[in-house]
Amino acid sequence: MGLNKSLGQVVATYSTLIGLLYAFLGFMEILTGLGLSGGILSKILFMKGDMIAGAVLITTGVVYLAGVGSLSRGEREGLSFVVVGVLLSTVIFALYLSIMGANALGYILGFEDWVDWTWIDDVNPGLWLWFLTIPGIYISLKREWRE
Numbered sequence: 088m089g090l091n092k093s094l095g096q097v098v099a100t101y102s103t104l105i106g107l108l109y110a111f112l113g114f115m116e117i118l119t120g121l122g123l124s125g126g127i128l129s130k131i132l133f134m135k136g137d138m139i140a141g142a143v144l145i146t147t148g149v150v151y152l153a154g155v156g157s158l159s160r161g162e163r164e165g166l167s168f169v170v171v172g173v174l175l176s177t178v179i180f181a182l183y184l185s186i187m188g189a190n191a192l193g194y195i196l197g198f199e200d201w202v203d204w205t206w207i208d209d210v211n212p213g214l215w216l217w218f219l220t221i222p223g224i225y226i227s228l229k230r231e232w233r234e
Contacts, residue, residue: 092161098226099158102169105219106151109176112212113144133210140213147175166226173223180217183209 090098112132118124120136129136154168187209193201 090161090163090166092159095158095161095165098169099155099165101222101226102151102158102165102172103155105172105223106148106155108148108219109144109151109216110148112216113141113146113148116141116144116212132212133207133215135211137211140211143175143179144213144216147172147179150175169223170227173220173227176217176220176223179213183211183214187214 112134115124115129115132116134116136117138119129119134120138120141122136124134128134150168151172154165154172156165158165158169187206190201190204190209191206194204
């Protein structure tokens with residue numbers, strides 16, 4: 088079964104939701120970094136105020152959103168934006184996971200700067216958002232949609 092209009096609209100809806108979530112959290116990250124947003128929402132969403140991370144999240148969100156038009160028309164060219172979005176999300180996830188691993192190693196080895204470190208210190212939107220891209224991984228690997 089190839090990608091048709093109704094299936095494309097489902098994928099477009101998924102891509103829209105993920106893209107808007109990435110972009111929104113990217114803007115929140117930047118606003119937190121500028122001191123314009125904060126409070127309980129920033130704490131709940133694990134915002135660190137990292138403006139570069141915010142820009143990366145916005146870019147990832149824009150990639151997901153860029154393919155929505157062609158996906159909603161059932162054109163398979165829109166799948167490429169989902170694939171690239173998943174790749175970006177996975178690279179961001181791997182980067183944050185390696186940072187967390189390096190900090191955990193510093194804590195285990197007892198380095199002075201890591202004495203008070205906890206794993207929750209390194210949790211951020213780029214890390215937990217990846218779990219929402221798992222359906223996108225399935226979409227990316229669906230061979231008959233690409234043919």
